[in-house]
Structure formats: structure tokens, C-alpha cells
Amino acid sequence: MRILVIEDNQTTRQYLQKALQEQGYEVDLADNGQDGLFLALDGDYQLILLDRMLPKLDGLTVLSTLRKAGKDTPVLILSALDSVSERVKGLREGGDDYLIKPFALSELLVRIEILIQRKGSAKQLSSNLQVADLKMDLLSHKVFRGVTELHLQPKEFKLLRYLMEHSGQVVSRSMLFEAVWDYQFDPQTNVIDVHMARLRKKVELDGVIPLLETVRGIGYRMVENS
Amino acid sequence: MASVTEWWKTVKQARSVWRLTFLYTGLLLAVVIVLLVVLYQLSIGQMSRQQYLQMENLIMQQTQLANQLNADEFIQQFQHQAESSRQYLLIYQNEKQLVGRLNAIPEKISTCPILTRFPIWLDKYEEIRLISGCTQTLSNGKLMIAIDDEYLYELKGQFISASAIALGLSLLLGLITGLIFSTRVLKRINSVNSVALRVEAGQLSARIPVSQYNDEYDHMALHINTMLNQLQHSFETIAGITDAIAHDLRTPLGHLRQQIESEIKEKQQQNLPSDQLQVMLEKLDEVLFTFSAMLELTRLQQQQEQKSQHFKTVNLQQIMVDAVDLIEPLIEEKHQIIKLKNGLNLSIKGDASLLFRAVYNLLENASKYAGDKATICLQLTKNGFIVSDNGPGICDSEKDKVFQRLYRIEKSRQIAGFGLGLTLVKAIIQLHNGSIKLLDNNPGLSVQVEFSQ
Numbered sequence: 001m002r003i004l005v006i007e008d009n010q011t012t013r014q015y016l017q018k019a020l021q022e023q024g025y026e027v028d029l030a031d032n033g034q035d036g037l038f039l040a041l042d043g044d045y046q047l048i049l050l051d052r053m054l055p056k057l058d059g060l061t062v063l064s065t066l067r068k069a070g071k072d073t074p075v076l077i078l079s080a081l082d083s084v085s086e087r088v089k090g091l092r093e094g095g096d097d098y099l100i101k102p103f104a105l106s107e108l109l110v111r112i113e114i115l116i117q118r119k120g121s122a123k124q125l126s127s128n129l130q131v132a133d134l135k136m137d138l139l140s141h142k143v144f145r146g147v148t149e150l151h152l153q154p155k156e157f158k159l160l161r162y163l164m165e166h167s168g169q170v171v172s173r174s175m176l177f178e179a180v181w182d183y184q185f186d187p188q189t190n191v192i193d194v195h196m197a198r199l200r201k202k203v204e205l206d207g208v209i210p211l212l213e214t215v216r217g218i219g220y221r222m223v224e225n226s
Numbered sequence: 227m228a229s230v231t232e233w234w235k236t237v238k239q240a241r242s243v244w245r246l247t248f249l250y251t252g253l254l255l256a257v258v259i260v261l262l263v264v265l266y267q268l269s270i271g272q273m274s275r276q277q278y279l280q281m282e283n284l285i286m287q288q289t290q291l292a293n294q295l296n297a298d299e300f301i302q303q304f305q306h307q308a309e310s311s312r313q314y315l316l317i318y319q320n321e322k323q324l325v326g327r328l329n330a331i332p333e334k335i336s337t338c339p340i341l342t343r344f345p346i347w348l349d350k351y352e353e354i355r356l357i358s359g360c361t362q363t364l365s366n367g368k369l370m371i372a373i374d375d376e377y378l379y380e381l382k383g384q385f386i387s388a389s390a391i392a393l394g395l396s397l398l399l400g401l402i403t404g405l406i407f408s409t410r411v412l413k414r415i416n417s418v419n420s421v422a423l424r425v426e427a428g429q430l431s432a433r434i435p436v437s438q439y440n441d442e443y444d445h446m447a448l449h450i451n452t453m454l455n456q457l458q459h460s461f462e463t464i465a466g467i468t469d470a471i472a473h474d475l476r477t478p479l480g481h482l483r484q485q486i487e488s489e490i491k492e493k494q495q496q497n498l499p500s501d502q503l504q505v506m507l508e509k510l511d512e513v514l515f516t517f518s519a520m521l522e523l524t525r526l527q528q529q530q531e532q533k534s535q536h537f538k539t540v541n542l543q544q545i546m547v548d549a550v551d552l553i554e555p556l557i558e559e560k561h562q563i564i565k566l567k568n569g570l571n572l573s574i575k576g577d578a579s580l581l582f583r584a585v586y587n588l589l590e591n592a593s594k595y596a597g598d599k600a601t602i603c604l605q606l607t608k609n610g611f612i613v614s615d616n617g618p619g620i621c622d623s624e625k626d627k628v629f630q631r632l633y634r635i636e637k638s639r640q641i642a643g644f645g646l647g648l649t650l651v652k653a654i655i656q657l658h659n660g661s662i663k664l665l666d667n668n669p670g671l672s673v674q675v676e677f678s679q
Contacts, residue, residue, distance in 0.1 A: 009477060011481045011484075012477075012480070012481065012484070015481075015484045015488070018488075019488075080476055080477070100518075101476065101477070101480050102476060102479060102480030102483045102484070102514055103480075104483075104487065105484065105487050105488075105491075106487075153551075154551075155551050155552075181548055181551075181552060181582075183548070183578060183579040183582040183583070184579040185579055185580075185582070185583045186515075187552070187586065191552060191553070191555070191556055194555040194556055194559060195552075195555055197555075198555050216504075217490075217504065217507070
């Protein structure tokens, strides 16, 4: 698994290198847009971490050139420019995800993992999701824990679906919010936790093995305990 | 309602136009009146004064003669005098006879020098004329002297009507020229006012038109325009600085965050406690959040000038449903009730994420400050929405201040927050051509948002 990091700030670059290597990724580095583009076109990467403001060639140009050249390597844009229009611009140019600096490392790792996995497993089109004894029928919107049917609100259904689709992975609060509410902003309160607590109450029935795990400082994970 | 206020505005402006016009006309009239009085005194006034002076002289002369001469001598000279005098009518009467061109001295003629006007038949003109005269008691008889001054009276009458016409004309002239003059002056002042209003509304590029007359108004316009140029320049500089801060200050803070995060990770790997570092991280995140919010605010306020191109048609009702969905568990936790009243289908051009944020922020504020068991109501109106609660409300003196950056009401300081929420909400609403008002809900607060799209 090779990841290309295109980032002009030395501290951030080294920090990313160290953190990614600890996770078992091989890391290539570029400190400007030109070198970055060259490496990206030439090498075979599972993912590219791309800064927006770069010397020689800015991030968006690198991205659009890459896409025009037919490279569909997933690109995660890192940027201090956090307005919605900037985000939209980044995603429109072919970025797969957008993370605002400063970011929590855990959130970055979660997003990287999801991007790489999404690329690897071309969407399995299934009308059913299952994690342990939790079953979700996407067509009839019915959810069963074992044989007990769970009655979920529409938003709770969406939350659970997102967690089940990414079972085994850590998903952050902002990822949950964006996936379920489809607006771009950080509510910056514990409101997602309150929603999760409610969902948990409905999903974790008495006497069954818990499936929802809280990951401190990051978010949640649905685990399939065997 | 709008037309009434428009009308009142014009009336108020018209008032100052009229005030100036009346002042000008009044001055003009005063000058004309003074001129007329002087003219009168120099012509008709002078003439009548001279006539009466001669009359007095004549009386004095006859009085003296009556004392010096005996009765016959006096009558003789008087007869001569009465016949030769063309201007004056002279009559003398003693116990025996009446001398003069009149058959009797009329009664009720006052004593000189007070004149009485009385009618007589004059053969010369073959008509009755009004003449002025007075009587003087002499040593041995009574003298009456009268003058035919009717022409003087006619002259006076003519002068007065001529003066009245002159005054009327100058009044008319004054009003017309005054009106034209004041309207032109006010028009130029109003052009300054309208530019000031546009600048106030955030349109910093507005400038006052400068005419080719190069007068005081043009000088004023030039000065104000220069001032506005400097203001605009400063604003742009500030915007530049904020962007610089965004990149320069957030990067080191980001590094600090990275380091703390690494430390936590190491501690965790060595199974050492990392709680204090976690707290540090949370505090740092708060700082970063406030910082981002302030930058975003600046950006939103700047966008006013170059309205966002990415605006799409947004269904406000959907946004409200979503916002209520998000806040609902928090409301439930505080045993509050939230009511969503809609039915109207309102769509506006805008940014869904920003509008969602505005609605959510207002709901969150209501829940935060209205207290436990409060009822919060979100209502869609025909051109906006209303968020109301039955909590303690906000007193009138604070209502404007809560929109200021980093302002927090004293009693709410113990509740977590940064004092940026309402400022952001207002910036978002203004970006969408809307207005936001805080009103009393008796009890509680009612936030009214209206879009004028």
C-alpha cells in the first residue's frame, strides 16, 4: 500500500510520513506541485494526500491534470481553505474527499482507510446488510436484531446503515453527520453523540453482545464480535 | 406600509424645501417693503408734510395779524388773502359777519392742528369733494382753514395698490425662485445621502457623483469620495490580513495539535494516562474552532459584494425538518418541547449548508437559553421563518448587541459558547438578502427571519 503525500510544509509532511508509516503504509513525499504531479503520474499509488496551496503548481491544477491524464487514484485534499465553495471546488476538480487543516490524525486515517477500501471493493450492490445478528433490509427499511424487529426513525435508519456499511472501520462524528444529514458543517456539539446514544438504546438489546463501540476522541465503530 | 413610509420621507424632505423657500421669500418681501416705505416717505409723505407746514404758517400769520390789527383792518386783509389764495380755503367768522368762499363754517371741525375731512360743493369742479381742514379761535372771531387734498389721497391709494401688486409679484417670484433653488440644493444633498445609505448597506464601492461646477458641493463630494476610497482600501487590507492569518497562524496551531496527538498516542502505547493531554487537545480544538468561525464570518461578510455563484434553489421546509431532526434528542434531554409549524412551501436561492447552519444555530440557542421544559417553536412564514421560545427572553438593550462578534450576555456566560453564533447567523441571513429581528414573545424570545428575494 503506497501513499503519495504532496505537502509543502515540512513539519506536516514529516508528521504525516511518520503517522502513515506507523499504520503500515509506504509513503512517498513531494514538497511542491510539480514534483508531486510527476510522481503521481508515474507511480502506482493507492491514495494521494494533496495540499491545496503548493509552490510551483497549486493543488487544484495538480488534481485536474491528473484526472485529465486518466489517473483515477483516490485523492484526499488537505487544506486550510475551509469555506463550502472551496470544498465544492476541490471535489468538483476530481477530489474524492476533503479534510480541513488542522485535522485530527485519527480522522485522517479513518478517511484514508475508507477511500482505499471503496476503491478496492467496487460497490457490492446488495439489498441487505448484516453485521453479526443485526440485519437491515434496504428495500423494506426493516431492521432486525436476531428475531426482534427494531423500530427506527428515518435518521436513525440512515445512521445505522452508514455504520453497517463501514463495519469494522472507525467513522468520525463529522462523517456521520455529513452522511446522514448531507449538509457541510461541523455542529461542534455533542449532538451526534446524543443521536448515537439513542440509536444504541434501540440496537443494543438487553443481553446481547454490543456491536457499537465508541472510539475516544474520534467517533464510532461497528464491530462484528465473533 | 412601504408606500406610507416613502410618502412620509418625501413630506419630510419637502418640508425642508419649503422652509428654505419661505425663508428666502420672507427676506425678499422685507427688502421690498423697506424700499416701498422709503419711496413713500420721499414722495407722497414729503408732499403732504409740506402742505400742512404751509397751512400752519398761514394760521400762525393770521393769528398774529388778528392780535396786531383792529377788526376792520383784519377783515380787509383777510378778504384779500382769502381771494388770492388758490390752494387754501380760508373762512373767517365773527359775531357780525362771515368772510370767505363758504357760506358757513361746518360744525364738528376740530381745532388745529388736528384736521377733519369734510365734504363741500365746489363750483370750480362742480362736484362734492372731500377736503381737510381745522379751525382756530382768534382774538375776535373764528378762523377755518381747509385744503383740497383729495388728489393726495388718490395718490396714496394708487401708491398702496401699486405696492400691493409689487409685493404680490415679489412673493410669487420669491416662491418660484426659492423653490427651484432649494430643490436643486436638496437634490445634491440627497445624492450624498443615498450614497451614504448604500455604503451603510455594505456596498463600499458606491461614490458620490461630482458635477463640473466645481463648487462647495463638489468639494464635499470629492472629500467624501476620498474618504470612502481609504475606507475601502482599509477593508481590503484587513481582508488580506485575515487570509494571511488563516494560513500563517493556523498552521503552527495545527502542528501543536499534531504534537499533542502524537504524545497521546505514545502514552497510550506505553499504557500511561493521557487525560491531561486529552483536555489540552479539547481546549486547542475550541481555539481552532473559534478561529475558524471568525475567519468564516469575515469571508461571509465579504461575500456580500460578490454574491455567491454557487447559490441553488433551496427548499426551506426541508432544511427545517432536517434541523429539527438533528436537535430533537438534545431537546428531549432537557425535557423541552419542539413544535414545527409548516405547510407553506418556501424555496429561496441560497446555500443549503449555510441556511441549515443558521436554522440549527437558532434552534440550539433557543434550547440552550430557554431553560428546561421550555417550548420551542419553529414556524415557516410566507417569506422566511420564526424561531420562538417561552424562556427568559432578552431585554431590549441587549437585542442589538447580541449580534456583535464575541458579545455574550452577562448571565449566559456560564453556558458554553463563543459569542459568534448569532453573528454568523446574521451574516448568513444577510448573504441571502434577508433580515433578522429579535422580538419579545411575551414571555420569551421570537427571532424573525425574512428574505426579500
